[in-house]
Amino acid sequence: EVVGENAPGCFSVDTIIIDILPSLVTKDTVSVCQGDTVMIFNNPETAEGDYTQTFSAFNGCDSTHTTTLIHTTDTIVTDQMVSICQGDSAMVFGNFEYLAGEYAQIDTSGSCVLLDRIELEVRDTAATFEMMTICELDTIILFGQEVFESGMYSEVYASVAGCDSTHRVELTVIDSVMTSEIITICENEMADVFGTPTNQAGDYFMTFTGGNTCDSTHMIKLEVLPVAETEETITLCAGESVEIFGNLESVTGDYSMSFAAANACDSTHTVHLEVLDPITVDLDIEPSCAGESDGSISTLVFGGQPGYTLQWNNGQSGNSLENLLPGTYELTVTDQNNCMAEFSAIVEANIAADVSLGTVDPDCFGDANGSITVETDVEDLLYSIDGEFFQATPVFENLLAGDYELQVQDAEGCITIMEVNLAQPLELIVSLPEDMTIHLGDSVDIQSVTNGLDSIVYSWLPWESLSCQDCPVPVASPLVSTNYVLSIVDEKGCTAVDDIYIEVEKDRRVYIPNAFSPDDDGINDIFYINAGIDVVEIRSFRVFDRWGNMVYEGENFRPNDPSYGWDGDFNGKPMNSAVFVYYAEVLFVDGLTEVMKGEVVLVR
Known part of the structure; x- marks a missing residue:
């Protein structure tokens, strides 16, 4: 809505309505x-x-x-292949078919299409024939058999489709000519066989064309007489020598000599000499910590012939020794060729790190503010009090009282263990009486007991209904059930806490008689209100006869006072025996005002 002034004192109003249409x-x-x-x-x-x-x-x-x-449900497509022989038929979707091709059937009875496809293959049967010729003395493999006679041979085969095929071979044998000779040479010589030099023993053939179209064959049988070539291998340890063909040899190499044989072919003997490299050992020695047997020696062996045996002078064997005391250890290494070498290894003794300790016990019982400090001039030390986590800082803080095993590890990994105790201070204790119940208006002393000595600071909460907030024995006057908490602090800042629950029973202890006898005998002569200390005052007390006339009235007085009671007179005259009605307003210490009504019998 827009309001505009178009002349002094004249206004016009224009209203625009906007509709928001939903999407x-x-x-x-x-x-x-x-x-x-x-x-x-x-x-x-x-x-x-x-x-x-x-x-x-x-x-x-x-x-x-x-x-x-x-x-939804998938489209199902199935394919299969069926093969038959020519002249046979196969059942395809309920019909006998004999022509090759693809047959299909579609089922649309379900929610999706079911497509079955069958490809029918028709295979031919086969009958084949061939003619073959061989020369006399030749053989040929027909249908897996070696044959050499003229004739007709055939074999029937089953195809993968189960259709049989037949193959026939007509074999003709033609006459041929065969000649031979023998040539003998030594193994290290060469022979010319049909123009080719060779020293491989065997039968060699050369075919020549004959007039009858069958070739003639000449065979050379080459015999190669053996030349004896023997050899042996000798392995020496480093620094040794051996006699070979009359000479002392100590260098790795092959040595040969030839000898005349009975078949006129020389024989040769070769000696392969191998001189092994010297056996060497790399020693990795870890020193033993002071007073411990935790030194170690590990070895890497080189040279000689692998397959080493290592024997130590302490009776142990193997590539390494562990848990060793300081000392000298002798090692004998024997290789696969029984070559031996001796070595010495010295395990040194580490000296324990020189350290001293400083401790600070926790201030209060259960506090985690104790500390252990290591003092030393030795560098690169690590420290731990749990045996797992080591730190470079020599100070451990925020510790509880107790026994600690301080471990100091040097650069060699040696650990010195020291037992450290942080003393537990005496626990500061404060004790209050058992929970109790009092009547409304009563008071009670709360006696606290503590093992603290001097300079104890007391603090009570809540303190409003106590006689003091910072004293050891306050007087409690609660108007409602209250849980009092006492906290004490000693000169070290140690604290202790205890509490006591005081339940206040509000039974409103007001006692008004139901009869009195004002006969001056000293017994029940006055009708007045009795009450406990939970009543502060009687704000009003009135007595009426049965016609509603007020015969007595008292206001703002303490209970238990006969002077604020009715003596049975009205206007200076004694009343006759009768039943009267009273009305009282009573104020209690917790601020509650309660109205009490009832009847009282005056007895004369």
Whole structure:
């Protein structure tokens, strides 16, 4: 609404109403079989998912429609191959078929299409024939058999489709000519065989063309007489020598000599001499910590012939020794060739780190403010009090009282262990009486007991109903049930706490007689109100006869006072025996005012 002033004192008002039109959002779900296509927003879709399109509505606000595409039961396609022989038939979807091709059957009785496809293959039977010729004395393999005679040979084969095929061979044997000779050589000589030099023993053939179309064959049988070549291998340790063919040799190498044999072919003997490298050992020695047997020696052996045996002078064997005391250890190494070498290893003794300790006990019982400090001039030390985590800082703080095993580790890994005790201070204790119950208006002393000595600071909460807030024995006068908490602090700042629950029974102890006898005998002569100390005052006390006349009235007085009671007279005259009604307003120490009513019998 717009208000405008178009002249002094004249106003015009224009009102604009704005309508907010809602946007429309719709959705649906479409189910198709896997592999099928559905048109969504004029597009062919096959994949599952959400497809969204925005349209302009007639009210000018866009609307959005979402279509969720899901797949139901999959389309099932089965394929199989069936083979038959020519002239046979096969059952295909309830019909006997004999022509090759693809047959299909579609089942649409379910929610998705079931497509069965069968490809029928028709295989031919085969009958083949060939003619073959060989020369006399030759052989040929026909159908797995070696044959050399003229004739007709055949074999029937089963195909993979079960259709048999037959192959026939007509064999003709033609006459041929065969000649031979023998040539003998030594193993280290060469022979010319049909123009080719060779020293390989065996039968060699050369074929020549004959007039009858069958070749003639000449065979050379080459015999190669052995030349004896023997050899041996000798292995020496470093620094040793051996006699070979009359000479002392100590260098690795091959040594040969030839000898005349009985078959006129010389023989040769070769000696392979191997001189092993010297045996050497790399020693890795860890010193032993002071007073301990934790030194170690580990070895790496080189040279000689691998397959080493290591024997130590302490009776142990192997590549390493552990848990060793300081001292000298002798090692003998024997290789696979029984070559030996001796070595010495010295295990040194580490000296324990020189340290001193400083301790600070916790201030109070259960506090975690104790500390242990290590003092030393030795560098690169690590410290631990749990045996697991080592630190470079020689100070451990925020510790509870107790026994600690301080471990000091030097650069060699040696550990010195020291027992340290942080004393537990005496526990500061304060004790209050057991919980108790009092009547409203009563008071009670709360006696605290502590093992603290001097300079104890007391603090009570809540303190409003106590006689003091910082004393050891306050007087409590609670008007309601209260839990009092006492906290004490000694000169070291150690604290102790205890509490006491005082339950206040509000039984409103007011006692008003139901009869009195004002006969001056000293017994029940006055009708007055008795009460406990929980009553502060009687604000009003009135007595009425049965016609409603007030025969007595008292205000603002303490209870238990006969001077504020009725003596049975009215206007200076004694009343006769009768039943009277009283009304009293009683104020209690907790501020509650209670009205009490009842009857009283005057007895004469």
